[in-house]
Amino acid sequence: MSNYFKSLDRKIRIILISVLAVLVTALMGVVIFSQTNKDESVKIVNHNVSGEEITTEPSSENTTQSVKTSKTTKHTEDKSKDDGQKVTVTNKNSISKTSGTNTDVKQEQAALTNKNTSKTTQITEKTSTYQNADKTEPDKITKKFEVGYNLRKNMLTNADESEKAALYAILDGIENRSEKINISDGIIRKNDTDKLSDIFLLVKASLAATDTLDTTYTYYGGYYVTALELKYKLTEKEISAQRSQLKSKINRIMAGIDSGMSDFDKVVYFHDQIVSYCKYTSEGDNINSAYGCLVEGKASCEGYAKAFLTLCDAAKLDCVIVTGNATYKDITVPHMWNKVKISGRWYNVDVCWDDPSTDGSGIILYDYLNVTDDVISKAHTPSVNRFYSYPKAVSESENYFVKNSYIINDQSDFEETVRLAAEKAIYDNSRFISVKYSDSDTYEYVSELLDDNSEDKIFEILNSAYSDLGVPFNISSVSRVENSELLTMTFILNS
Numbered sequence: 001m002s003n004y005f006k007s008l009d010r011k012i013r014i015i016l017i018s019v020l021a022v023l024v025t026a027l028m029g030v031v032i033f034s035q036t037n038k039d040e041s042v043k044i045v046n047h048n049v050s051g052e053e054i055t056t057e058p059s060s061e062n063t064t065q066s067v068k069t070s071k072t073t074k075h076t077e078d079k080s081k082d083d084g085q086k087v088t089v090t091n092k093n094s095i096s097k098t099s100g101t102n103t104d105v106k107q108e109q110a111a112l113t114n115k116n117t118s119k120t121t122q123i124t125e126k127t128s129t130y131q132n133a134d135k136t137e138p139d140k141i142t143k144k145f146e147v148g149y150n151l152r153k154n155m156l157t158n159a160d161e162s163e164k165a166a167l168y169a170i171l172d173g174i175e176n177r178s179e180k181i182n183i184s185d186g187i188i189r190k191n192d193t194d195k196l197s198d199i200f201l202l203v204k205a206s207l208a209a210t211d212t213l214d215t216t217y218t219y220y221g222g223y224y225v226t227a228l229e230l231k232y233k234l235t236e237k238e239i240s241a242q243r244s245q246l247k248s249k250i251n252r253i254m255a256g257i258d259s260g261m262s263d264f265d266k267v268v269y270f271h272d273q274i275v276s277y278c279k280y281t282s283e284g285d286n287i288n289s290a291y292g293c294l295v296e297g298k299a300s301c302e303g304y305a306k307a308f309l310t311l312c313d314a315a316k317l318d319c320v321i322v323t324g325n326a327t328y329k330d331i332t333v334p335h336m337w338n339k340v341k342i343s344g345r346w347y348n349v350d351v352c353w354d355d356p357s358t359d360g361s362g363i364i365l366y367d368y369l370n371v372t373d374d375v376i377s378k379a380h381t382p383s384v385n386r387f388y389s390y391p392k393a394v395s396e397s398e399n400y401f402v403k404n405s406y407i408i409n410d411q412s413d414f415e416e417t418v419r420l421a422a423e424k425a426i427y428d429n430s431r432f433i434s435v436k437y438s439d440s441d442t443y444e445y446v447s448e449l450l451d452d453n454s455e456d457k458i459f460e461i462l463n464s465a466y467s468d469l470g471v472p473f474n475i476s477s478v479s480r481v482e483n484s485e486l487l488t489m490t491f492i493l494n495s
Contacts (some may be wrong), residue, residue, distance in 0.1 A: 155320050182226055264403060279358055290310040305321050345394075350376070
């Protein structure tokens with residue numbers, strides 16, 4: 001065979017070699033083709049925190065709250081909105097928001113649809129043709145992304161060094177507005193969509209200040225993802241302007257912290273600053289960012305959670321973002337909240353659910369301020385992220401009601417506890433008095449008492465508190481918000 005091949009004309013030998021080379025290349029192409037998912041384009045729902053598409057009726061944010069009013073001389077407008085709308089939710093961090101008061105009857109709080117989060121992130125997959133083809137864009141990174149205190153310390157606890165490097169490479173690329181970003185081979189398998197979703201959750205959490213990215217990205221690679229192609233919805237000038245305004249607002253808030261404040265005091269302060277300024281909305285270009293929440297005063301649950309994280313970053317308080325679902329009346333929708341560390345223990349904080357108003361009225365609740373996992377799990381279910389584990393929250397010592405001794409253990413505690421909370425509210429120039437009941441029997445007893453005696457009982461307690469402090473009593477009406485599941489009651493003083 002060898003002699004026969006040598007005896008052939010040189011041109012014929014070249015032709016035969018070329019044909020064999022083509023056949024070998026074709027066979028190799030078949031193997032590669034089978035390992036790269038046949039070059040298909042894959043659409044994965046993954047906007048903001050990633051998740052599956054859910055078509056559902058919108059739910060009320062605060063599960064069982066009702067609003068009542070005692071001795072009303074001014075009629076409070078009914079601000080419930082959009083009850084019964086359908087919404088298609090495509091991520092795991094949005095949920096409907098409660099609203100409003102009704103001074104005459106106990107009513108369920110209405111739902112608002114977060115239309116902004118119905119956007120779908122389209123993730124397109126391409127094979128290794130781009131793997132090393134981006135030679136026109138220099139490898140040099142001119143700017144480094146400023147990684148937040150809590151992302152670095154608390155939100156990468158399960159990530160290895162290569163995974164951290166991949167995340168930082170993506171963030172540096174975004175900081176430089178690179179449309180195509182190379183990441184190291186061998187870190188993220190292309191068919192491991194859960195890991196890809198989890199890393200983009202971290203990307204979104206890292207971009208807490210501004211909502212920079214568009215909802216579409218493309219990934220490239222063979223067996224592993226080796227590059228990402230991103231789109232941006234904000235220009236560099238817009239990002240710079242938003243960062244500057246947000247920094248100014250954060251500085252003003254931080255100026256309100258004095259050296260005598262404990263970590264608990266700072267958490268309450270941040271909570272109140274957000275709730276009193278921001279209102280929940282389902283529409284707006286920046287509602288999923290700290291900028292939208294703290295500067296524009298409009299945010300989704302994602303914006304609330306990112307604002308709280310951003311303030312904790314500034315104060316060097318340990319905090320993480322928690323993503324998952326919230327359930328109301330057997331309807332489950334995506335949601336986002338926080339965990340914060342106080343005096344060595346972790347607690348859940350849902351600032352969004354402590355803001356029941358959508359009209360900017362600034363009603364502040366404390367139902368979900370520093371609660372345990374058992375309490376938050378009544379309506380919240382966290383999702384798993386492989387890059388960090390949510391710390392357990394089992395202590396009640398820094399819970400808002402426990403810390404302030406606003407727990408009503410039996411019927412005889414009611415008047416004294418409300419008086420204590422009222423005096424603190426008067427001292428702080430606050431309109432809100434919040435208490436919690438240790439058991440449902442006491443809660444129901446007081447609720448019925450106030451219904452039957454609404455013209456006198458609460459005003460009798462308040463008048464006494466004002467008199468003890470030597471402050472003129474000028475309250476014209478008192479509304480109350482009840483949460484029968486968490487056994488809380490908040491009185492709203494209207495002058």
